[in-house]
Amino acid sequence: MSHLxxxxxxxxxxxxxxxxxLFDTANPLLADFFVQQASxxxxxxxxxxxxxxxxxxxxxxxxxNTYFAQHTDVVELVPDLLVIPGGEVxxxxxxxxxxxxxxxxxxxxxxxxxVVAIGxxxxxxxxxxAAAISHRGIRHIRIPTTVLSQNDSGIGVKNSVNYRGxxxxxxxxxxxxxxxxxxxxxxxxxxxxxxxxxSEAVKVALIKDARFFEWIEANAEALAARDMATMxxxxxxxxxxxxxxIAGGDPFEMGSSRPLDFGHWSAHKLEQLTNFxxxxxxxxxxxxxxxxxxxxxxxxxxxxxxxxxxxxLRTLGFSLYQAMLDAxxxxxxxxGLAEFREHLGGQLTIMLLEGIGKGVEVHEIDTDKVRQSIAxxxxxxxxxxxx
Amino acid sequence: MSHLxxxxxxxxxxxxxxxxxLFDTANPLLADFFVQQASxxxxxxxxxxxxxxxxxxxxxxxxxNTYFAQHTDVVELVPDLLVIPGGEVxxxxxxxxxxxxxxxxxxxxxxxxxVVAIGxxxxxxxxxxAAAISHRGIRHIRIPTTVLSQNDSGIGVKNSVNYRGxxxxxxxxxxxxxxxxxxxxxxxxxxxxxxxxxSEAVKVALIKDARFFEWIEANAEALAARDMATMxxxxxxxxxxxxxxIAGGDPFEMGSSRPLDFGHWSAHKLEQLTNFxxxxxxxxxxxxxxxxxxxxxxxxxxxxxxxxxxxxLRTLGFSLYQAMLDAxxxxxxxxGLAEFREHLGGQLTIMLLEGIGKGVEVHEIDTDKVRQSIAxxxxxxxxxxxx
Ligand SMILES: NC(=O)c1ccc[n+]([C@@H]2O[C@H](COP(=O)([O-])OP(=O)(O)OC[C@H]3O[C@@H](n4cnc5c(N)ncnc54)[C@H](O)[C@@H]3O)[C@@H](O)[C@H]2O)c1
Ligand SMILES: NC(=O)c1ccc[n+]([C@@H]2O[C@H](COP(=O)([O-])OP(=O)(O)OC[C@H]3O[C@@H](n4cnc5c(N)ncnc54)[C@H](O)[C@@H]3O)[C@@H](O)[C@H]2O)c1
Ligand SMILES: [Zn+2]
Ligand SMILES: [Zn+2]
Numbered sequence: 021m022s023h024l025x026x027x028x029x030x031x032x033x034x035x036x037x038x039x040x041x042l043f044d045t046a047n048p049l050l051a052d053f054f055v056q057q058a059s060x061x062x063x064x065x066x067x068x069x070x071x072x073x074x075x076x077x078x079x080x081x082x083x084x085n086t087y088f089a090q091h092t093d094v095v096e097l098v099p100d101l102l103v104i105p106g107g108e109v110x111x112x113x114x115x116x117x118x119x120x121x122x123x124x125x126x127x128x129x130x131x132x133x134x135v136v137a138i139g140x141x142x143x144x145x146x147x148x149x150a151a152a153i154s155h156r157g158i159r160h161i162r163i164p165t166t167v168l169s170q171n172d173s174g175i176g177v178k179n180s181v182n183y184r185g186x187x188x189x190x191x192x193x194x195x196x197x198x199x200x201x202x203x204x205x206x207x208x209x210x211x212x213x214x215x216x217x218x219s220e221a222v223k224v225a226l227i228k229d230a231r232f233f234e235w236i237e238a239n240a241e242a243l244a245a246r247d248m249a250t251m252x253x254x255x256x257x258x259x260x261x262x263x264x265x266i267a268g269g270d271p272f273e274m275g276s277s278r279p280l281d282f283g284h285w286s287a288h289k290l291e292q293l294t295n296f297x298x299x300x301x302x303x304x305x306x307x308x309x310x311x312x313x314x315x316x317x318x319x320x321x322x323x324x325x326x327x328x329x330x331x332x333l334r335t336l337g338f339s340l341y342q343a344m345l346d347a348x349x350x351x352x353x354x355x356g357l358a359e360f361r362e363h364l365g366g367q368l369t370i371m372l373l374e375g376i377g378k379g380v381e382v383h384e385i386d387t388d389k390v391r392q393s394i395a396x397x398x399x400x401x402x403x404x405x406x407x
Numbered sequence: 408m409s410h411l412x413x414x415x416x417x418x419x420x421x422x423x424x425x426x427x428x429l430f431d432t433a434n435p436l437l438a439d440f441f442v443q444q445a446s447x448x449x450x451x452x453x454x455x456x457x458x459x460x461x462x463x464x465x466x467x468x469x470x471x472n473t474y475f476a477q478h479t480d481v482v483e484l485v486p487d488l489l490v491i492p493g494g495e496v497x498x499x500x501x502x503x504x505x506x507x508x509x510x511x512x513x514x515x516x517x518x519x520x521x522v523v524a525i526g527x528x529x530x531x532x533x534x535x536x537a538a539a540i541s542h543r544g545i546r547h548i549r550i551p552t553t554v555l556s557q558n559d560s561g562i563g564v565k566n567s568v569n570y571r572g573x574x575x576x577x578x579x580x581x582x583x584x585x586x587x588x589x590x591x592x593x594x595x596x597x598x599x600x601x602x603x604x605x606s607e608a609v610k611v612a613l614i615k616d617a618r619f620f621e622w623i624e625a626n627a628e629a630l631a632a633r634d635m636a637t638m639x640x641x642x643x644x645x646x647x648x649x650x651x652x653i654a655g656g657d658p659f660e661m662g663s664s665r666p667l668d669f670g671h672w673s674a675h676k677l678e679q680l681t682n683f684x685x686x687x688x689x690x691x692x693x694x695x696x697x698x699x700x701x702x703x704x705x706x707x708x709x710x711x712x713x714x715x716x717x718x719x720l721r722t723l724g725f726s727l728y729q730a731m732l733d734a735x736x737x738x739x740x741x742x743g744l745a746e747f748r749e750h751l752g753g754q755l756t757i758m759l760l761e762g763i764g765k766g767v768e769v770h771e772i773d774t775d776k777v778r779q780s781i782a783x784x785x786x787x788x789x790x791x792x793x794x
Contacts, residue, residue: 022425022643023422023423023424023425024422024423024425024562024643024646024647024650025420025422026419026420026421026422026423026562026582026650026653026654027418027419027420027421027654028418028419028420028653028654028658029416029417029418029419030416030417030419030658030659030661031414031415031416032413032414032415032416032417033412033413033414033415034413034414035410035411035412035413036410036411036413037409037410038409038410038411061754121570121576121577125570125571125573125576128749130749130750131660152579153540153577153578153579154576154577155576155578155750156565156567156575156578156579156580156660157579157580157659175411175413178543180543183508183512184512186512188543189508189512189541189542190508190540190541191540191542191543192539192540192543192544192579193543193544195413256409256411259411260411263411263413266413266415267413267414267415271415271417272417272544273518273543274417362515362517363517363542367448
């Protein structure tokens with residue numbers, strides 16, 4: 021018989037704001053956002069916070085209550101501020117998703133209300149998922165508190181939780197309605213989390229923007245020394261490139277276009293092999309080193325440029341070798357290639373470098389060359405220890 | 408400080424095919440669909456089927472296996488065809504969602520594979536949800552097997568499951584990649600399910616298309632007598648209007664625009680009050696009657712037109728009064744107004760009729776007039792029983 025054709029486009033728009041002291045009563049940014057949202061009624065708001073943030077910012081709960089108490093004409097804060105354990109554990113335990121869904125139910129949070137998540141990428145991923153599936157999607161605001169979440173994970177369109185130990189197995193594409201990056205939160209990060217987020221900036225610079233890489237190279241010591249103004253620029257630039265990539269490509273990854281994932285195929289596997297002892301960003305730094313050395317073996321990247329990349333990563337404080345790289349004569353890492361293909365579906369696609377600032381995709385990887393890259397990293401580490 | 412603006416549009420497109428004997432080896436429609444999907448690899452397919460369908464079509468599992476066995480060059484059917492209990496129970500028990508997610512994991516169904524659901528609206532809603540959250544959204548094909556799902560629920564963009572007894576509490580907006588309406592499935596429906604789906608057509612006709620209502624009025628007896636050609640036209644026209652409404656409006660209901668839900672505020676409550684003894688479509692028929700009588704009380708609908716609507720519904724076989732309408736002096740039903748508002752968020756918006764084919768939205772409902780409409784339906788039923 022016949023058929024009917026359906027087609028439509030859906031527009032998504034949100035701002036990523038950069039600020040300090042977001043919940044200071046003198047800072048009108050957040051309240052202004054709510055004022056500008058059209059609505060016949062007061063907006064109900066459910067706030068969920070990373071325990072790692074409340075522990076290091078003991079006044080935060082009071083500050084938030086005070087802030088919203090000043091704006092009761094516009095917003096109605098749900099009396100319960102939910103504090104959830106920060107880090108990967110938030111994504112591993114389905115009870116946390118249920119805790120949020122139950123709060124949505126209990127407080128009558130509807131599709132004209134807001135769920136606000138404050139925390140690292142793990143909390144944002146989990147809360148974003150809970151909001152996305154409740155009532156087919158509740159408006160979601162992200163307040164990222166780590167370098168990684170401010171420049172990458174928290175400003176994009178994805179969320180997820182782990183399922184039976186499988187990383188990011190459940191999730192949706194669901195853009196937030198706004199993101200508020202407050203640099204003050206970064207002051208309390210431990211050094212590893214401060215550093216880890218920087219590797220996403222190195223990644224995007226290496227595949228897209230040689231000048232940005234040169235800037236990172238020149239400022240690597242300042243970044244390692246936790247210079248705040250330098251970090252603010254890095255986050256802003258990295259966030260911009262990340263947003264541009266999403267908008268310019270295939271935001272919901274419906275075709276075969278790929279996210280920005282240079283250095284990530286081995287990183288995912290390394291995270292898993294180390295039982296997530298290694299931070300995502302730490303693993304990405306190693307992944308970048310590996311795939312740069314691989315690109316050099318292909319003759320695509322000069323020795324000088326390869327050295328610049330590795331040196332920059334080391335100056336930032338990253339360790340570029342991890343014992344698990346050698347697991348099962350590196351069968352462990354190499355298995356990551358197949359898993360990476362399956363993760364995104366279709367054929368294998370790996371980003372390499374033709375030069376600094378010039379990413380290029382390949383569909384085959386020679387595992388002997390991967391092992392050679394690992395051997396090089398190991399040698400360099402051993403000789404560094406001898407010095 | 409500053410802010411970055413993000414905005415992009417995402418395009419969704421799918422076809423709703425009308426056919427017979429979809430899995431007959433002589434019918435190339437489904438296989439052709441897969442051939443036309445660009446891909447470097449064979450497409451993996453996970454099929455999930457409504458037990459009400461397999462029970463009434465005992466050869467179906469074999470037929471499906473035979474069909475796909477003929478097309479192994481293009482598609483790879485997962486060896487396990489999952490049969491899940493049909494009806495609302497499918498949406499009530501989270502174990503069924505897990506069963507599908509686990510099959511996705513076990514068989515390596517990735518974002519380039521397909522999940523195919525065959526069944527009534529309940530199975531389609533549940534499987535669509537499981538597919539939407541797995542790997543952030545697996546391609547989903549719907550094969551609706553009831554009147555309601557072929558003309559309304561199965562061709563749209565929503566999915567959902569119930570959560571702790573709350574209807575449709577969890578869900579997403581996730582368009583299918585294709586819908587295949589096979590009219591042969593309808594032959595085995597019991598009379599109640601056959602009839603129930605017709606009220607969605609009455610609904611959309613009354614608010615949008617007087618000529619379509621006249622057609623239903625003229626064909627009500629043929630529809631009640633299960634004339635297949637008449638039903639085929641009804642489904643096709645209703646599906647078309649439903650698709651147009653989605654594409655022309657706010658597909659993901661992000662603003663305050665509304666779905667096509669004339670007669671639905673009381674229907675949702677009646678379904679709940681009768682513990683889902685009443686089918687959705689049966690409840691909608693009563694809801695249409697109620698809101699037509701209400702429109703008449705406002706002087707918007709003539710007595711003649713109101714009678715035509717009620718008579719058409721009765722000719723179709725619907726009973727327009729249900730004891731639960733009187734629960735707690737109708738406080739039961741009236742509570743449905745508040746729940747309806749909360750369900751979609753924001754202020755109350757109810758569709759009424761200014762005439763046949765002319766829906767109009769109001770934001771206030773007079774509960775005395777609702778009670779008066781209920782009393783009228785009760786009287787009419789009692790006098791009908793006296794005849
Ligand atoms: N959605 C995406 O697109 C995307 C992209 C990349 C990574 N991710 C996910 O992000 C997660 C990692 O996020 P992350 O790197 O932000 O780490 P994280 O969220 O796991 O947090 C790390 C630790 O820092 C603590 N913390 C958070 N903010 C703090 C602060 N201001 N001061 C002190 N401690 C603080 C947390 O409690 C936690 O213990 C992973 O689960 C990863 O899969 C998601
Ligand atoms: N997603 C949406 O936009 C949307 C819209 C409206 C309704 N719905 C949902 O749809 C559901 C109702 O769907 P429905 O009316 O199709 O009923 P249903 O799916 O509950 O099925 C009713 C019964 O018919 C059986 N059945 C299905 N196909 C059959 C066939 N061909 N022959 C014999 N028996 C068959 C089922 O096993 C079940 O017992 C509700 O959960 C409702 O919330 C969803
Ligand atoms: Zn990353
Ligand atoms: Zn309906």
